[in-house]
Amino acid sequence: MEAGTLRNPVLRARRNLTDRIGDPLLRGLSGLAAALAAAVILGIVYEVTQLAWPAIQEFGLGFITTNDWNPVTKRFGAAPFLYGTVVTSFIALALAAPLSVAISIYLTELAPRRIRRPVATLIDMLAAIPTVILGLWGILVLGPFMRDTIQPALHGVLGFLPIFDGDPSAFSYLTAALILTIMATPIITSVIREVFETVPGDLKEASYALGATRWEMVRQVVLPYSRPGIVGGSILGLGRAIGEAIAVAQVIGGATLINASLFHTGGTLAAHIASQFQNSAGLQKASLAYLGVILLAFAVLVNVVARIIVQRGRIKDVDSGDLDLSAAATQAQPS
Amino acid sequence: MSADPHTLLLDRGNLERRRRVNRAVEAVSIAAAVLAVAVLVIVVGSVFLKGVDALSWHFLTTPTALFGEAGGGISNAIIGSAIIVGIAAAMAIPVGILVAIHTTEFAPPQISHPVRFVLDILNGVPTIITGIFVFGLMVEGDKQSAFAASVALAIVMLPIVARTAQEVLALVPGSLKEAAHALGIARWRMTVRITIPTAAGGLITGSLLAVARVAGETAPIILLSSIVGQGNLTDPGEALASIPYFIFQASESPKPEAHTEAWAAALVLIAFVLALNVVARAFYARSRNRMGA
Amino acid sequence: MSKRLLSVLVAALALAVALAACGGSSDGSGSTGSSAGGGSEEAGAPLVGAGSTLVAPLMSKWQSDFSSKSEITVTYGAIGSGGGIEQITSRTVDFGASDAPLSEEQFEEADAQGEVEQIPWALSGTVPAYNVKGAPKDLKLNGDVISGIYLGTITSWDDPAIAKLNPGASLPSTKITPVYRSDGSGDTYAFTNYLSTVSPEFKSKVGTSTQVKFPTGVGAEKNDGVAAAIGQTDGAIGYVGLAYAVSNELAMPLVENAAGAFPEPGVKSVEAAATAVEDIGPNNEISLADLPSTAKGAYPISTYTYVIVPLETEKAAEMKKFIEYAITEGQSYGTDLDFAPLPKQVIAADEEAIAKIGS
Numbered sequence: 001m002e003a004g005t006l007r008n009p010v011l012r013a014r015r016n017l018t019d020r021i022g023d024p025l026l027r028g029l030s031g032l033a034a035a036l037a038a039a040v041i042l043g044i045v046y047e048v049t050q051l052a053w054p055a056i057q058e059f060g061l062g063f064i065t066t067n068d069w070n071p072v073t074k075r076f077g078a079a080p081f082l083y084g085t086v087v088t089s090f091i092a093l094a095l096a097a098p099l100s101v102a103i104s105i106y107l108t109e110l111a112p113r114r115i116r117r118p119v120a121t122l123i124d125m126l127a128a129i130p131t132v133i134l135g136l137w138g139i140l141v142l143g144p145f146m147r148d149t150i151q152p153a154l155h156g157v158l159g160f161l162p163i164f165d166g167d168p169s170a171f172s173y174l175t176a177a178l179i180l181t182i183m184a185t186p187i188i189t190s191v192i193r194e195v196f197e198t199v200p201g202d203l204k205e206a207s208y209a210l211g212a213t214r215w216e217m218v219r220q221v222v223l224p225y226s227r228p229g230i231v232g233g234s235i236l237g238l239g240r241a242i243g244e245a246i247a248v249a250q251v252i253g254g255a256t257l258i259n260a261s262l263f264h265t266g267g268t269l270a271a272h273i274a275s276q277f278q279n280s281a282g283l284q285k286a287s288l289a290y291l292g293v294i295l296l297a298f299a300v301l302v303n304v305v306a307r308i309i310v311q312r313g314r315i316k317d318v319d320s321g322d323l324d325l326s327a328a329a330t331q332a333q334p335s
Numbered sequence: 336m337s338a339d340p341h342t343l344l345l346d347r348g349n350l351e352r353r354r355r356v357n358r359a360v361e362a363v364s365i366a367a368a369v370l371a372v373a374v375l376v377i378v379v380g381s382v383f384l385k386g387v388d389a390l391s392w393h394f395l396t397t398p399t400a401l402f403g404e405a406g407g408g409i410s411n412a413i414i415g416s417a418i419i420v421g422i423a424a425a426m427a428i429p430v431g432i433l434v435a436i437h438t439t440e441f442a443p444p445q446i447s448h449p450v451r452f453v454l455d456i457l458n459g460v461p462t463i464i465t466g467i468f469v470f471g472l473m474v475e476g477d478k479q480s481a482f483a484a485s486v487a488l489a490i491v492m493l494p495i496v497a498r499t500a501q502e503v504l505a506l507v508p509g510s511l512k513e514a515a516h517a518l519g520i521a522r523w524r525m526t527v528r529i530t531i532p533t534a535a536g537g538l539i540t541g542s543l544l545a546v547a548r549v550a551g552e553t554a555p556i557i558l559l560s561s562i563v564g565q566g567n568l569t570d571p572g573e574a575l576a577s578i579p580y581f582i583f584q585a586s587e588s589p590k591p592e593a594h595t596e597a598w599a600a601a602l603v604l605i606a607f608v609l610a611l612n613v614v615a616r617a618f619y620a621r622s623r624n625r626m627g628a
Numbered sequence: 629m630s631k632r633l634l635s636v637l638v639a640a641l642a643l644a645v646a647l648a649a650c651g652g653s654s655d656g657s658g659s660t661g662s663s664a665g666g667g668s669e670e671a672g673a674p675l676v677g678a679g680s681t682l683v684a685p686l687m688s689k690w691q692s693d694f695s696s697k698s699e700i701t702v703t704y705g706a707i708g709s710g711g712g713i714e715q716i717t718s719r720t721v722d723f724g725a726s727d728a729p730l731s732e733e734q735f736e737e738a739d740a741q742g743e744v745e746q747i748p749w750a751l752s753g754t755v756p757a758y759n760v761k762g763a764p765k766d767l768k769l770n771g772d773v774i775s776g777i778y779l780g781t782i783t784s785w786d787d788p789a790i791a792k793l794n795p796g797a798s799l800p801s802t803k804i805t806p807v808y809r810s811d812g813s814g815d816t817y818a819f820t821n822y823l824s825t826v827s828p829e830f831k832s833k834v835g836t837s838t839q840v841k842f843p844t845g846v847g848a849e850k851n852d853g854v855a856a857a858i859g860q861t862d863g864a865i866g867y868v869g870l871a872y873a874v875s876n877e878l879a880m881p882l883v884e885n886a887a888g889a890f891p892e893p894g895v896k897s898v899e900a901a902a903t904a905v906e907d908i909g910p911n912n913e914i915s916l917a918d919l920p921s922t923a924k925g926a927y928p929i930s931t932y933t934y935v936i937v938p939l940e941t942e943k944a945a946e947m948k949k950f951i952e953y954a955i956t957e958g959q960s961y962g963t964d965l966d967f968a969p970l971p972k973q974v975i976a977a978d979e980e981a982i983a984k985i986g987s
Contacts, residue, residue: 027523030436032434119368135583325619402706
């Protein structure tokens with residue numbers, strides 16, 4: 001609709017001064033705000049790249065595959081942290097995605113109507129827990145539990161696998177991956193649940209009419225229908241895990257080497273930057289900013305892909321006519 | 336609804352197995368939901384049980400003690416967090432709502448789609464990177480300040496406020512806007528006096544959720560407001576203490592007393608965040624009725 | 629009414645923009661906004677510093693005592709020596725504190741915005757504290773053993789090399805977990821300086837710096853983090869500032885010095901080390917890693933800790949007062965906190981250095 005300009009010259013002449021100023025003013029101000037948002041994102045990319053420039057010049061693209069971080073010889077590389085980020089995030093994804101599907105099945109198919117809302121809200125609350133508190137819990141509760149119970153058990157049963165070989169440690173890839181799982185699950189669940197709820201009832205009824213059990217109906221109707229949502233939601237959760245800095249920094253132990261054992265200490269892109277940035281100067285600081293460039297590219301890419309997939313999945317549905325307050329909408333930002 | 340239609344089933348002999356698989360999957364789903372809720376209860380429960388002992392009026396009203404000394408509290412962190420988050424909200428909420436107004440009221444699709452895309456990108460930026468950005472912009476060459484931390488938090492809040500505002504503004508019934516236009520009401524007047532008040536509930540909800548989100552932000556604070564002075568400082572031009580940073584530091588300490596203080600501060604923070612979340616959602620649920628009209 | 633609402637919106641936005649503009653511009657001086665702080669103008673500008681965690685316990689005492697005596701508030705962030713060097717180099721703080729002296733390269737970078745100098749203002753030591761169930765108190769260790777542990781060649785507490793130094797002691801077979809500083813640390817500098825001096829293998833494999841790449845072990849941040857990691861892990865050994873080992877009641881080993889003796893780590897043995905090294909290097913750098921073999925009671929991993937301050941600073945008067953306080957009155961708090969008093973020749977050199985500030 002045209003912005004309030006009236007075609008009728010009589011009516012237009014009668015518009016008072018306030019209106020004549022007000023319309024363009026609001027349009028201008030709000031446009032300025034929109035431009036500001038765009039300026040911020042450009043500013044972020046520019047600033048981080050600029051800080052990273054000395055390292056980019058020094059190491060080039062080889063930085064990404066260099067498996068070293070040595071402040072004495074001044075040789076820095078992203079490989080140990082890329083490894084840590086990938087390992088912890090993908091383990092979190094592998095655990096959180098099936099878990100989220102299961103939870104969503106419960107919430108949409110199995111739960112008594114009265115408790116659906118409360119339980120869904122409780123799971124959204126999990127996403128609202130500040131990361132530093134999850135990290136605190138990780139250091140003082142989960143970590144020791146991993147070291148004293150879980151890791152020895154895994155080592156005892158599956159110790160022949162390199163990933164479970166090694167001495168138990170409270171600070172480890174595994175502890176970090178579990179914390180990330182806790183963070184990602186509510187986000188993935190909220191997306192999948194929303195998509196599950198839009199599966200047309202008649203498709204489900206038809207399946208039941210043909211004699212399917214509940215699980216068979218879900219497998220044949222709900223899951224295929226919801227595939228974009230499941231994939232998109234999972235990638236959204238992955239994006240959260242990739243960018244998570246604080247809780248991971250608290251529980252992963254700050255190592256700068258690659259290690260096959262999940263019980264070992266390690267580092268991720270975000271966590272390493274968070275713990276080292278203030279301390280470093282010169283080439284080391286630029287290298288940390290370079291890690292930031294890689295992290296930014298990775299996280300933004302994943303997040304955008306996720307949202308595209310989820311939006312595409314949504315177009316099929318009727319407009320929910322409601323405000324999306326789910327974890328996916330409000331808590332997906334990695335911190 | 337759909338009862339188990341075994342009256343229609345063809346007995347192929349594998350019904351029992353299919354039923355067993357079904358029951359197994361159902362059990363797994365219930366277990367998954369229970370697990371998720373259990374984790375929430377365990378984490379929040381731990382915070383409560385371990386922190387409630389140290390929580391006292393003294394703890395809440397005394398500033399952090401000097402290094403190595405006992406008997407301090409978190410009053411400076413509470414004040415600092417309030418100032419940092421308050422200034423961030425004052426910046427992000429108006430700007431976020433304005434962005435939403437622009438994309439829903441004024442912008443043609445060529446503008447509103449890129450803007451939505453930009454907000455999506457902003458939402459995916461890890462907050463440590465936002466911290467580095469503001470560090471390079473405001474702290475390098477100058478000094479740390481609570482205001483710099485506020486700017487970083489405002490950037491984090493912006494996409495959340497803008498996105499929820501966009502959704503709410505889009506839900507305002509077209510009939511209201513049509514009526515306004517038919518009466519010759521200027522667009523700005525309609526937006527300010529009709530659209531926004533109608534959407535007010537959702538706008539407030541989105542803002543409260545954004546505040547709850549950044550109240551616990553730590554990464555930018557480490558870079559922007561971590562070297563803080565003693566006592567209950569209030570100048571935003573200086574670095575101020577904050578609750579998340581207090582928890583972060585205390586969590587890495589070897590002393591059990593520090594851990595207890597960390598739990599207590601975590602209890603304060605989690606209570607605040609969860610309360611805001613609950614209030615925001617409940618508020619929206621009640622004000623939804625107005626929109627349906 | 630609606631006009632008012634609109635103008636309120638505009639005003640709020642304008643206010644936000646204005647705040648951003650005035651907060652973001654750096655006028656070159658470091659004291660913007662200090663006028664809104666608590667003290668009156670005659671009280672003197674507040675000093676902001678950051679760095680070494682080793683000196684943090686003593687600094688804490690200095691802060692409260694100095695501010696009550698002089699009305700100058702000192703704010704300090706214990707973020708590690710590496711952080712202190714970085715912050716003073718970019719002039720985000722008024723002074724940096726580091727146990728590691730600046731290298732030539734670091735001086736160059738710091739001097740880019742104006743010459744800086746480093747002044748030793750406290751004296752303590754770094755201790756390889758350990759937490760091993762069943763191990764004796766006062767376990768004897770030497771440089772070779774400690775480097776072996778940190779290089780990963782000695783992996784359990786009942787290793788023959790350790791047994792040889794402790795004849796008759798019963799040592800458990802627990803695995804050794806070496807703990808190191810993952811952040812930029814003056815303690816790392818002191819520790820690796822010592823190990824590089826006594827072990828050529830360590831020197832070539834790891835080297836000396838505030839941040840090194842250890843081939844094995846667990847990383848933790850700041851002295852607090854290392855102390856926490858040691859306390860939580862059976863079999864752990866980690867290097868921490870003397871004050872931290874004492875206040876956390878961690879077991880401290882007896883480390884062999886160049887004279888072949890095993891002095892008890894503490895104020896006395898640190899003092900003995902300082903007395904044994906009279907020469908003050910360029911830029912007031914003093915290394916206590918290479919002690920003469922005549923110093924029987926000297927603790928081999930002692931270290932000075934420095935304040936790094938720019939010569940050109942708006943807060944020259946306050947800075948001079950503070951450093952002067954630290955090396956004279958401030959030293960009296962040292963003994964209780966496991967800091968040895970500065971030797972006379974160091975105080976004299978410091979006075980000369982202080983005089984240069986603001987000139």
